[in-house]
Amino acid sequence: MTSSTDTVTPGGAVKRAPRRHRRKLTFDKVSFMVVFLGVPLAIFLIFVISPFVQALYYSMTDWNGFSPSMDFVGLKNFERLLQDDTFIRAVINCILLGVIVPFVTIAIALIIASVVTVAGPSKGTVRGIKGAGLYRAVSFFPYCIPAIVIGLIWAQVYDPSSGLLNGFLTSIGLHQFENFPWLGNVTTAMPASMWVIIWGFIGFYTVLFVAAIKGIPAETYEAVRLDGAGRFRTAMSVTIPLIRDSVQTAYIYLGIAALDSFVYMSALFPNAGGPANTTLVISQELFNTAFRKGQFGYATAMGVVLAAVTLLFAAIVFIVVRLSRGREEGR
Amino acid sequence: MMTVTTSPVTDRPAQTPVAPGGRSQKQSRGDVAVAASSHTLLIIWLVIVVVPLVWVLMSSFKTTDEILSSPFAPPKSFHLDNYVNAWNGAGIGSYFVNTLIVVGCALVIVMILGAMCAYVLARFRFFGARAIYYLMLAGLTFPVFLAIVPLFFILRNIGLLNTLPGLILTYVAFALPFTVFFLYSFFQTLPDEIYEAAQVDGASEWRTFFQVMLPMARPGMASVAIFNFLGLWNQFLLPVALNSDQSHYVLTQGMASFASQAGYSIDFGALYAAVVITVVPVLIVYVFFQRQLQGSVSAGTMK
Numbered sequence: 001m002t003s004s005t006d007t008v009t010p011g012g013a014v015k016r017a018p019r020r021h022r023r024k025l026t027f028d029k030v031s032f033m034v035v036f037l038g039v040p041l042a043i044f045l046i047f048v049i050s051p052f053v054q055a056l057y058y059s060m061t062d063w064n065g066f067s068p069s070m071d072f073v074g075l076k077n078f079e080r081l082l083q084d085d086t087f088i089r090a091v092i093n094c095i096l097l098g099v100i101v102p103f104v105t106i107a108i109a110l111i112i113a114s115v116v117t118v119a120g121p122s123k124g125t126v127r128g129i130k131g132a133g134l135y136r137a138v139s140f141f142p143y144c145i146p147a148i149v150i151g152l153i154w155a156q157v158y159d160p161s162s163g164l165l166n167g168f169l170t171s172i173g174l175h176q177f178e179n180f181p182w183l184g185n186v187t188t189a190m191p192a193s194m195w196v197i198i199w200g201f202i203g204f205y206t207v208l209f210v211a212a213i214k215g216i217p218a219e220t221y222e223a224v225r226l227d228g229a230g231r232f233r234t235a236m237s238v239t240i241p242l243i244r245d246s247v248q249t250a251y252i253y254l255g256i257a258a259l260d261s262f263v264y265m266s267a268l269f270p271n272a273g274g275p276a277n278t279t280l281v282i283s284q285e286l287f288n289t290a291f292r293k294g295q296f297g298y299a300t301a302m303g304v305v306l307a308a309v310t311l312l313f314a315a316i317v318f319i320v321v322r323l324s325r326g327r328e329e330g331r
Numbered sequence: 332m333m334t335v336t337t338s339p340v341t342d343r344p345a346q347t348p349v350a351p352g353g354r355s356q357k358q359s360r361g362d363v364a365v366a367a368s369s370h371t372l373l374i375i376w377l378v379i380v381v382v383p384l385v386w387v388l389m390s391s392f393k394t395t396d397e398i399l400s401s402p403f404a405p406p407k408s409f410h411l412d413n414y415v416n417a418w419n420g421a422g423i424g425s426y427f428v429n430t431l432i433v434v435g436c437a438l439v440i441v442m443i444l445g446a447m448c449a450y451v452l453a454r455f456r457f458f459g460a461r462a463i464y465y466l467m468l469a470g471l472t473f474p475v476f477l478a479i480v481p482l483f484f485i486l487r488n489i490g491l492l493n494t495l496p497g498l499i500l501t502y503v504a505f506a507l508p509f510t511v512f513f514l515y516s517f518f519q520t521l522p523d524e525i526y527e528a529a530q531v532d533g534a535s536e537w538r539t540f541f542q543v544m545l546p547m548a549r550p551g552m553a554s555v556a557i558f559n560f561l562g563l564w565n566q567f568l569l570p571v572a573l574n575s576d577q578s579h580y581v582l583t584q585g586m587a588s589f590a591s592q593a594g595y596s597i598d599f600g601a602l603y604a605a606v607v608i609t610v611v612p613v614l615i616v617y618v619f620f621q622r623q624l625q626g627s628v629s630a631g632t633m634k
């Protein structure tokens with residue numbers, strides 16, 4: 001959750017609001033600036049910025065947190081990470097999450113958003129279907145539920161014997177799912193966990209896309225319709241290209257959330273890792289290494305890798321979107 | 332784009348009246364098919380969203396025996412013991428109180444500090460303003476996990492580890508960049524004339540802010556406060572890492588430890604009741620501010 005970057009134009013904005021204070025510094029003004037800027041900034045620097053900076057240093061030490069000695073070991077921690085099979089496994093899992101979760105979430109959210117906004121009758125004004133508000137309001141709600149609770153609810157839904165899912169599947173005759181351990185099986189644990197994250201996010205992004213689609217002038221749709229384009233064609237060639245920026249933002253935020261996944265995985269797999277570590281994520285491994293094993297230097301190095309993966313991910317999304325735009329304009 | 336719309340997201344097309352007597356009233360067969368399949372699709376989705384939630388609510392009224400023997404049957408009677416057990420026995424009551432204290436204090440502090448900081452950044456020109464702005468951006472971008480270990484030791488060194496004030500401070504610090512960003516654009520849109528009028532009338536900077544500018548920013552403050560409330564209420568990593576004293580647990584971490592403790596002997600009824608207790612405050616906020624929440628998302632400021 002952040003402000004969108006396009007609202008961020010400090011330079012232009014400063015220009016817009018001309019400053020008129022060239023008067024002498026009074027006590028009022030000085031105390032005002034000190035308190036208004038100083039207090040929030042101090043808290044921010046101490047608790048947010050300084051830990052980030054310290055983390056870079058700790059990641060190059062062998063510190064275990066409680067011993068007074070802290071030796072600088074250079075990049076040794078990172079070399080060790082490369083040979084750490086459990087950690088490599090966690091990185092791969094995170095990449096899977098970062099690729100699949102945003103893709104599926106955005107696909108479903110886009111389908112729901114287009115149906116809600118433009119699936120109405122093909123005559124008269126372009127409009128959505130009836131009851132759009134209700135569909136949207138209900139589907140937005142999971143966004144407000146604490147992630148840990150979403151995880152716990154689904155852990156019960158997936159429960160092998162008394163869970164909702166197996167109950168449903170066996171009741172429609174699929175008896176092979178009786179007592180099927182969704183979260184205990186190597187092949188299903190990861191997809192099942194991904195679904196939990198997707199379930200929690202779809203509503204929010206549906207609302208985002210609905211807003212973006214409504215930003216497209218109705219005339220555009222009417223023109224496309226006059227040209228004889230069908231609904232599917234309209235969605236693929238008109239809607240998606242026109243809301244590309246929203247999709248990009250959504251992909252980045254979803255990717256960042258999915259790369260973390262700490263909360264969901266903690267709720268679904270209390271003993272970190274799931275079957276054969278198939279659902280272990282970097283954040284869980286970091287947490288265990290730091291707060292259970294006490295290897296703080298090594299754990300911080302994991303944090304640095306996680307930050308690097310996150311930034312790399314954002315960069316890749318930017319480049320891909322950029323390239324797809326360039327190709328289209330070249331045509 | 333920059334202001335918060337508090338106006339509801341209206342369904343522009345859905346409300347368009349059908350032209351009386353026109354041909355458009357008669358829907359083509361294709362349209363009916365599309366509408367039917369769209370509704371089917373959406374209803375399936377609603378079922379997927381709603382059924383797990385309703386199932387949890389229903390289970391919270393059943394005894395643990397009932398839950399294990401007939402997971403899908405409705406409760407035989409309205410069994411409120413689960414709520415009592417969860418509230419007292421599992422400690423959810425004290426977690427709830429802790430959460431109220433932490434989230435309440437953090438919310439008030441971050442709104443005040445965030446508004447002050449955003450106001451100064453947005454309306455005064457001074458050396459370093461741009462640098463502070465980008466520093467805030469950095470604070471939003473990097474994963475909290477990178478900071479968690481040093482943060483642990485910072486809090487330990489100042490003696491605030493495992494205390495509620497320590498947790499409040501970190502909540503404030505990590506909610507600050509978001510708050511400042513959002514309010515920054517809001518304060519920029521406020522007219523200069525009013526500020527100047529206040530100055531001419533001899534109001535001090537302090538008074539101008541608290542009695543003139545802040546009240547004008549109320550719509551923006553409301554939206555940010557709602558999002559901050561949800562974000563802080565749902566916060567999990569910070570308390571788990573920085574607040575390991577069980578008597579100071581907040582709801583989210585209390586839920587996690589309750590669910591993971593003692594494997595077999597979980598009181599499932601109480602677990603479901605605890606889930607409901609955790610979700611209800613959020614549900615209330617959602618029902619009251621639903622339009623405002625969706626409006627803020629729609630304004631493109633909350634991506």
